[in-house]
Amino acid sequence: MNLLKTNAHLSAKRIVGILIVFCSCFLIIGCSQNGTAEKNEVVETNEIDAKTRETIQAVIEKEFNGPDKKYRELWDAATATQTGDMSQEEYDAWMETPEYKAYINYMKDTYSPYFTENAYDIFSRSGAFYYSFSDQEYKITTSDIQINQSENEDTFYNFTFNVTYENDNGETSDYRFDGNAIVPKEGKIGKIQFNDKDGLSQKITE
Numbered sequence: 001m002n003l004l005k006t007n008a009h010l011s012a013k014r015i016v017g018i019l020i021v022f023c024s025c026f027l028i029i030g031c032s033q034n035g036t037a038e039k040n041e042v043v044e045t046n047e048i049d050a051k052t053r054e055t056i057q058a059v060i061e062k063e064f065n066g067p068d069k070k071y072r073e074l075w076d077a078a079t080a081t082q083t084g085d086m087s088q089e090e091y092d093a094w095m096e097t098p099e100y101k102a103y104i105n106y107m108k109d110t111y112s113p114y115f116t117e118n119a120y121d122i123f124s125r126s127g128a129f130y131y132s133f134s135d136q137e138y139k140i141t142t143s144d145i146q147i148n149q150s151e152n153e154d155t156f157y158n159f160t161f162n163v164t165y166e167n168d169n170g171e172t173s174d175y176r177f178d179g180n181a182i183v184p185k186e187g188k189i190g191k192i193q194f195n196d197k198d199g200l201s202q203k204i205t206e
Contacts, residue, residue: 052183053147055114064142064163067132074103116188134204137168157181175200
């Protein structure tokens with residue numbers, strides 16, 4: 001009888017031991033899977049953030065390294081085909097000319113990959129090539145671009161950068177900019193604005 005009790009006791013201890021080992025393995029596997037998921041999530045978030053920063057920086061560099069000579073040539077060619085006081089019918093016909101279409105297509109090829117469709121339409125009318133529009137002889141270059149994601153909203157980014165202006169005599173002056181962008185999905189800007197703090201736009205049009 002004592003022998004039976006002893007054997008039963010040993011069997012129970014073995015079962016408990018097996019259960020403990022099994023549970024431990026399950027917990028280790030679970031923790032490993034959670035750790036991997038968290039790591040993958042961080043990597044994915046970092047990749048999205050990096051892509052967003054690249055997109056914003058690309059737009060800044062395209063707009064503020066210039067002026068864009070190709071844009072000027074296409075704009076001049078398009079406006080050369082205009083006539084004064086065009087009627088709506090004449091204006092609509094002008095928009096179908098090869099010169100105007102070449103100008104529009106160049107703008108689209110340059111900027112539309114970085115914007116949502118609606119945001120590009122707005123930017124193309126009010127922002128694109130704004131700092132290349134002047135007929136003056138000058139050169140502008142960007143530096144010290146700093147882009148920071150908002151702590152409260154992960155689609156909102158603030159940025160600052162410097163633009164060096166050089167006139168046709170080789171004289172230079174620096175202009176500081178800040179601004180912000182909303183990027184609702186990876187690599188596509190929904191809205192962007194630049195704050196011309198020191199008046200570069202006035203400088204290149206005076």
